[in-house]
Structures are given as C-alpha cells and as structure tokens.
Amino acid sequence: MSTKRIVVLGAGPAGVAVAIGLRRAGEEVLLVGEPRRFAAVEGVSARVLGALHKAGFARAVRCFAPPSQRCVTWDGTRSRANWESLVDRQAFDRAALEDARSAGVRVVADRIVSCVSAVSGHYVEVDHDGRRTTFEADFVVEARGRAAPGQGSARVRGAETVSLLQYWVGPPATAGSAVESCADGWVWMAALPDGRRYLQLTLDVATAALPPKRELGAFCRARFEAIDAARPFLEGAEPVGEPHARTSTPVLQEDVVGHDWIRVGDAAMAVDPLSGNGIFQALSSALQAPAVIGTLLHDPDRAALARRFHQERIENLFFHFARIGRDFYAMESRWQDEPFWRTRRAWPDAQPIHPDTSAADLQVMRRPVVSDGRIVEDEVVVTPGQPLGIWHVDGVRLAPLVRALHACGSQTSAEAVLRAALGGDATRAARVAAWLREQGWL
Numbered sequence: 001m002s003t004k005r006i007v008v009l010g011a012g013p014a015g016v017a018v019a020i021g022l023r024r025a026g027e028e029v030l031l032v033g034e035p036r037r038f039a040a041v042e043g044v045s046a047r048v049l050g051a052l053h054k055a056g057f058a059r060a061v062r063c064f065a066p067p068s069q070r071c072v073t074w075d076g077t078r079s080r081a082n083w084e085s086l087v088d089r090q091a092f093d094r095a096a097l098e099d100a101r102s103a104g105v106r107v108v109a110d111r112i113v114s115c116v117s118a119v120s121g122h123y124v125e126v127d128h129d130g131r132r133t134t135f136e137a138d139f140v141v142e143a144r145g146r147a148a149p150g151q152g153s154a155r156v157r158g159a160e161t162v163s164l165l166q167y168w169v170g171p172p173a174t175a176g177s178a179v180e181s182c183a184d185g186w187v188w189m190a191a192l193p194d195g196r197r198y199l200q201l202t203l204d205v206a207t208a209a210l211p212p213k214r215e216l217g218a219f220c221r222a223r224f225e226a227i228d229a230a231r232p233f234l235e236g237a238e239p240v241g242e243p244h245a246r247t248s249t250p251v252l253q254e255d256v257v258g259h260d261w262i263r264v265g266d267a268a269m270a271v272d273p274l275s276g277n278g279i280f281q282a283l284s285s286a287l288q289a290p291a292v293i294g295t296l297l298h299d300p301d302r303a304a305l306a307r308r309f310h311q312e313r314i315e316n317l318f319f320h321f322a323r324i325g326r327d328f329y330a331m332e333s334r335w336q337d338e339p340f341w342r343t344r345r346a347w348p349d350a351q352p353i354h355p356d357t358s359a360a361d362l363q364v365m366r367r368p369v370v371s372d373g374r375i376v377e378d379e380v381v382v383t384p385g386q387p388l389g390i391w392h393v394d395g396v397r398l399a400p401l402v403r404a405l406h407a408c409g410s411q412t413s414a415e416a417v418l419r420a421a422l423g424g425d426a427t428r429a430a431r432v433a434a435w436l437r438e439q440g441w442l
C-alpha cells in the first residue's frame with residue numbers, strides 16, 4: 001500500500017472513476033466533492049454504460065432508464081436510427097459517490113473552498129456547514145469539471161456556446177429524446193417516464209439575442225413551442241422554476257499534468273454537448289489516470305514519459321471529438337451562412353477524422369503505453385489517423401509484425417510472414433491478416 005496522500009477534487013464521473021481506479025491499484029485516496037447543484041438529464045450509448053460498469057459504477061449504472069429512441073431532425077430530414085439511455089444526473093452523481101465508498105474510497109461530500117499548492121504539498125480547504133477543514137495532499141487530481149479553476153488559461157477554445165436548460169413537468173410519458181437544428185443553434189429534448197421533461201437550447205453566445213435574466217423563462221418557452229419536434233414533449237406539461245444556463249464551449253487546457261497534479265474529465269478538456277460523448281470522454285481520460293499517477297509517484301525515472309502520455313492523450317481526444325462535432329454541424333446545409341453554423345462547421349480545422357492511410361504510411365516508433373498499471377515505453381505502429389500509435393492487435397504487439405512485413409519480399413505471402421513472426425500460430429496470423437486487410441494495409 002502506498003503512503004502517498006492523494007486527494008481527488010470533484011466527484012463527477014471523472015473524479016469517481018479516478019478514485020476507484022486508484023483504490024484498485026492499492027493507493028489511499030480521499031475524494032472531495034459537493035454534489036452537483038442543478039438538475040439535468042443526459043443521455044449515453046450502450047457502450048458508455050458498459051464502460052461505466054467496468055469502471056466500478058454498479059449503483060450509478062442502475063440510475064439509467066432503459067434505452068429509448070432518439071429522434072433526430074437535421075438538415076430537414078427526420079431519422080430514428082439512434083438509441084440512448086437517459087439519466088437524471090443528480091441521481092447518477094449521488095449513486096456514483098456510493099460506488100466510490102463501496103470501493104474503499106474515503107469520501108468527503110462537501111464544498112472545496114480552495115486548493116493551495118506549495119513546495120511541501122497541496123492544502124485543500126473544505127467547507128462543511130460553515131466549518132472549515134484543511135486536508136494535506138502529496139498529489140491532487142483536479143476533476144471539478146468546467147467549474148475547475150484555470151478556465152481562463154485554456155490553450156484552445158471553440159466558439160463561445162451556451163445551453164439554456166428548462167425543466168418541465170407533465171403527465172407520465174414514454175421515455176425518449178429528440179434533437180432538432182434551428183437557424184441559430186439546436187435543441188435537445190428528453191422525457192422521463194415519470195413526467196419530467198428537459199429541454200435544452202444551445203446558442204452562440206456572441207450572436208444570440210438573449211433577453212434579460214427575468215425574461216429568460218418566457219424566452220425559452222416561446223422558443224420550444226416554436227419547435228416542431230418539441231410538441232410531444234410539451235403536451236400537457238408546464239415549465240418549473242427558472243431556466244439554468246450551462247456553458248458548453250469546447251475547451252482544452254494548456255497543461256493537464258505536472259509532477260504532483262493531474263487534470264481529468266471536463267477539467268482537462270470539455271467537448272461540445274452535440275457529440276453526446278461528455279461522460280465517455282470524462283471516463284476515457286480518468287481511466288488512464290491511475291497509471292499516470294502511479295508512475296509519477298513511484299517510478300520518477302519515467303515521470304516525463306507519464307506526463308507526455310497524459311498530455312498527448314487528452315489533446316488527441318479533444319481534437320477527435322471536435323472534428324466529430326464539426327462534421328455533424330457541416331451536415332446541416334440550410335443555414336450555412338448563419339453565424340452559429342458558419343463558425344462551427346469550420347472549427348477546429350479541415351483535417352479528416354479518418355485520414356486515408358496506406359501500408360506505406362505505417363511507421364514503427366517508440367511511444368508511451370500503459371503496461372501493468374504503469375507508463376512504459378515500447379514500439380507501436382503510428383499512422384496519420386493514429387498518431388499515438390497502435391500497440392496490440394488480437395493480444396499481440398503489432399510493431400514486430402509490421403517490421404516483418406516490411407522486411408519480406410513480395411514473393412512471400414503475408415500470412416506466411418505473420419505466421420513465422422507469431423511462432424507458427426496460423427489461426428492468430430489469419431486473424432491479424434484479416435484485420436490488416438480491413439484497414440486496407442495488406
């Protein structure tokens with residue numbers, strides 16, 4: 001068991017996943033997080049549910065409603081191809097805290113007032129009903145989402161975007177969600193079986209003609225009532241309380257890891273909610289963090305490698321989701337010259353998500369990888385679409401196989417080369433060859 005004191009700041013999906021991961025790796029960890037203050041419903045795919053379960057969110061996963069259809073009206077066309085599971089985020093976050101406790105994490109469910117870093121360590125001040133307590137830490141994990149300090153010093157920011165969330169209540173309904181584009185943004189709507197409805201209007205901060213705060217409720221209501229796809233969500237329902245404004249600007253932080261701290265989830269990079277992948281990306285960055293932290297704390301010789309691993313992975317994830325968002329915005333052709341659409345269909349760049357890659361583009365390089373819960377360096381296969389490299393395919397290291405294929409003449413069949421490189425394992429050689437053919441590399 002490590003004697004290092006690790007404190008995780010923030011108990012959303014990223015903070016809880018890191019805390020559970022650190023416990024599983026045998027670290028002592030304190031998770032400090034105030035439950036989220038506003039009601040929101042979010043949706044995830046079956047793949048995310050599976051990843052949450054594996055990461056230890058057994059109770060939190062039970063908060064999701066069974067998968068329901070999402071109706072998408074985009075570029076004037078309606079489709080019902082997608083399914084998502086909806087969740088009340090406050091219920092999810094409360095259950096996730098219980099999951100952390102069950103995994104042996106020490107939990108303090110209070111507000112963090114400050115986190116001061118000094119040469120001697122970090123000092124985390126927490127408020128419990130007006131009573132202040134300070135916890136000392138050798139290492140801190142910043143997981144306070146978009147509320148984490150330092151948002152002003154981001155390296156990359158997409159177009160400033162706001163989502164107005166209005167909560168309605170109506171008669172019990174079939175669970176379901178819908179997305180519809182409009183000239184100045186897009187709307188997401190969700191209905192839970194108990195009659196709760198969440199309607200969310202996403203607009204450009206610079207060009208949206210928003211009314212004063214006191215008129216925001218009437219403004220949202222009028223906007224939702226004008227949306228065709230919103231009709232089934234509003235039938236017999238009435239708004240409750242005031243709308244809540246959430247910033248939804250894509251943000252990538254400049255530095256996401258140091259020798260005794262790391263940023264994960266939205267605190268490191270936050271994506272446009274259009275991608276519907278926020279919880280997935282939060283989890284992706286959090287699941288790799290325990291290996292990075294373990295290396296920083298216990299293998300200082302490889303500290304620079306571990307920092308490089310986290311920094312590159314966060315940046316890669318950010319641009320991947322930014323380009324997914326860009327291509328989705330570009331599919332809407334009716335308002336291409338409207339400010340909302342013009343900016344977003346061209347950001348962050350023109351690079352394709354999946355660049356064409358031929359066998360000649362494959363390069364063997366040394367890169368940081370995760371092995372046995374630590375960051376180490378090994379040979380991987382780097383391509384234009386996979387700049388961080390592919391390490392294993394079908395449980396075997398890819399780099400030696402690509403090297404063997406490059407070295408052999410065209411007279412020898414690829415299967416024979418792979419079989420020889422795999423010690424005569426013909427079945428696995430055939431599987432790897434099939435995978436390489438699928439990529440167009442054989």
Ligand code: FAD
Nearest residue numbers: 010012013014034042043112145163265266273278279282
């Ligand atoms: P968070 O979930 O934000 O967790 C941070 C935690 O830290 C919170 O519990 C907060 O209360 C706590 N905290 C913050 N400050 C303090 C403090 N001072 N003291 C104590 N605790 C503190 N993602 C999806 O997958 N599907 C969706 O449908 C979806 N819809 C979205 C809609 C909008 C409008 C927005 C803005 C985002 C949406 N997302 C969606 C993204 C998703 O909400 C986030 O990406 C995800 O929750 C990030 O997880 P996290 O753990 O990094 O941060």
